Amino acid sequence: MGKNGGDEEVIEENGNERKDKKDQEKGLVGYSVRFDHRVPPGTKIKYVTEGMLLQELLRDPHLRQYSAIIVDEIHERSVDVDLLSGFLKQIVTGDKAGRGGIPLKVVVMSATAQVERIKKFFSSDDSLKKGTSGEEVEYLQIEGRQFPVEVVHEPKPVPDIQEALVKTVFKIHTQEPLSDKHGKKDILCFLTGQEEIEAAQRLIEEFAETLDPKVPKVKVFPLFGQLSMEAQHEAFQPIKHPFTRKIVLATNIAETSVTVPGVRYVVDCGKAKVKQYRPRLGMESLLAKPISKSSAIQRTGRAGREGPGKCFRLYTAETFNTLQKTDLPEILRTDVLGAVLTMKARGIDDVLSFPLMDRPEIEAVENALVHLHVLGALGDDGRITEMGRKMVLFPVTAPYARVLLAAADPRYDCLLEAIDIISCITAGDDIFMQVRSEEDKESVDVYRKELQRREGDLITYLNTMQRFVSTPSSDRATFCKQRRINVRNMRQALNIRKQLRSLSVKTKMLEEPPAPDSEVTYQPVSPETAERILKAFLKGFAMKTAVLAPDSSYVTAHGKHVVAIHPSSSLHGVKREAIMFLEHVYTQKNYAKKVSAIQAGWIAEALAA
DNA sequence: GAGCACTGC
Known part of the structure; x- marks a missing residue:
């Protein structure tokens, strides 16, 4: 070199x-x-x-x-x-x-x-x-390859999307051939979420019952991220029964992450759920919003991968013209806390003048600067601190990094426990899968109850990780199956755990490498240790706390908003003096997720020292 | 009583 x-x-x-x-x-x-x-x-x-x-x-x-x-x-x-x-x-x-x-x-x-x-x-x-914009940038264009796709818009706005979907699906099904020289001619429908997909599946299956026996049959496959790998896989398989058309009802998963083979007809509802951070409220929302033109075109393209296709948009051409050209880039939709710390750590003192293709609102950047100051990553002068430099070495968001540093402090002394919890939480989707059928739920709940702790979700994750690693490897698959733990996410959690442990040794936050799991016997953490762990987490999440009001609702310490405990939490429906939550999402309501029970007095304590 | 989709030092 x-x-x-x-x-x-x-x-x-x-x-x-x-x-x-x-x-x-x-x-x-x-x-x-x-x-x-x-x-x-x-x-x-x-x-x-x-x-x-x-x-x-x-x-x-x-x-x-x-x-x-x-x-x-x-x-x-x-x-x-x-x-x-x-x-x-x-x-x-x-x-x-x-x-x-x-x-x-x-x-x-x-x-x-x-x-x-x-x-x-x-x-x-x-x-x-000098007015010679772009002269030092050269530009090359390469033509793409696609079969033509005919786009059909609704003549006027549809009052009911589900009704319009069923009508369109069966119009395609009864009027268009089942296959041609390019192969199968299946239907892919883009909907916003699980609930909408399941409702549409019921309607389509009901309507299919009423079809003339001379008309080909239909088989419906739902496709969304929370579905098990096996169920997702089914949607990709060519249909086995003769004289049957496959109808896949999918979320955006089919626009970006996976390709369903055999698709020649696309039905597009024109919406998608998007996560968006609200800097003023310090929380995010997950709501169905109109898609962009480029997303609509991407969906249309899904009909032309194997042969000429057709795309039916359940909205008018006028509506299409009102859509934004492109989706909002992520930097305008998420908390810029991490982005600001990334810049600061790489020597950008004035983050507002750093060149970005899209600049977040000044308020969002200012909020992030204040938050980083509260976390101790930035000093009063706005420059990165010793603590901030340590935080950026860890592949987790700033609040989690702050928790790790607190946990390494002798006052809290719970680094390995904090690593176990953070590994579980940052391993992608929840390690606990949702249980779909009622019967499964009963048996799964018996096993899950054993893992749950009255302190809440964080100590439950710790308990789960500790129980998992002390289980002999030959029994781990059963352990996961009984509790409906996502094996892939659990494996990812183990990778993260290993990485965080080794970084802790490198940064001298751990004096020596921890003992291998085979040499550690499982012992549930004591309530005293649990308290130290929760106090260490408060160092990163003191702003995400709420206290129980006289009317039995939880009111956030920061902003005085009412939050409800999300049904996925082990503390759902439970009333405690105060709670700390790691996530805050507006969907149907203002929800707190990853919730722990704390004492109200701990909040001020965490903000003080 | 509820869950768009990815990825990462």
Whole structure:
């Protein structure tokens, strides 16, 4: 590798592994993702995730190790890719001295044409002043491949989406052929959520009963994330019965994450549930909103992957024209707490002037700065503190990182316990799956009750992790099955646990590596230890607390909003003096999730010291 | 009595 500006090329990928066995053996191609790294000596091309490259920026702010960076799928606009684009712009348009005078080449790839914006963003501000915008940015276009899809809009707004859906599905079913030379001609419907999907399934199945026996049959498959892997898998299988059409009722999962084969008809309800952070309320909402034009086009495209198709939009052409061009990028929809800390840790003192393709509201940034100050990550001068520098080393959000630091403090002394809990919580979806049938529920509840603790959800997660790791590996599958624990998420939790433990040793928060699980016997934590754990969590979540009001509702300490305990919590329906919750979501109501019982006096105590 | 979809140092 050269002395300055390396000869290594980094290809940024969104988690998709691109491993070519032969090249890898020769050491030409390497990759680096969260739990898996393979970068042999002599690597010329390295595939990394955005988060990994942001992490490398901490050590190597000018990316001197690389001669070129390729950013793929930039239109997906994750927070990480937005931050990375900002740093890349600074490197490309800034002073080359930090790279020994060697320029960095940046290639960005996008499936949708926001060409002008991207060109403008990566141009230096000087060229903008001279009116030669984008001259140093070259542009190449490659045609996509798709079969034609005919789009049909509703002539006028539909009063009832479910009714319109059933009507459209059976219009397709009775008027369009079951297959052609390209293969099956199945139907994929985009709906907003589980509830809507289950209602639609009932309606379609009821209506199907009334069909003339000469008409082909239909079989309905729901498809959403909370469904078990097996149930999801069913929706991908070609239908076995002859003379039958498959109808898949899906959430956005079928727009972004999976491809259902055989689809030639798409029915689009025009909406999707979106999570959006409300900086003023310090909480997020999950509500059905109109989709963007680009999302509608993406859904339409799902009908043309295997042959010419048709897309029926359950809204008018006028409504389509009123849709936003693109979805709101994530940085405008989430808490910018993490983004601000990421910038601060990489030397950005004035975060408001950092180049971003979309800037969050000033209020959102200010809230994040205040919150980071409360957490102790920023000092009174707004600069990152010693504590903040330690926090960014952990792959968890700032409040969790603060909890880990508190837990390592001798006053709380519960780092391993905090790691167990945070591993369970940050392992993706809840490790506890929802139980669908009533009979299953009874038996599962018997086992789950054993894990539950009166202190609430956090100590229940701790109990679960401790019971799990002290179970012999041959019995772990049964352990999970009985309690309906998602094995994939549990495996992820173990990975995170291992990573957090090793980072704790590296940062000297743990003096020595913890004993292997095989040498630890299970013992439920004492109420005294549970109290120390909850107090350590309050160091990160003192703002997310509520006290029981005289009318038996919980009122938040911050903002005085009424919150209800979510039904997924072990404390649902329970009245305690005060609660701490790690998540705060508005759906049908204002809900607190991941809830623990605390004493009201602990809140002020946590904010004080 | 309720759950759009991903990912990560």
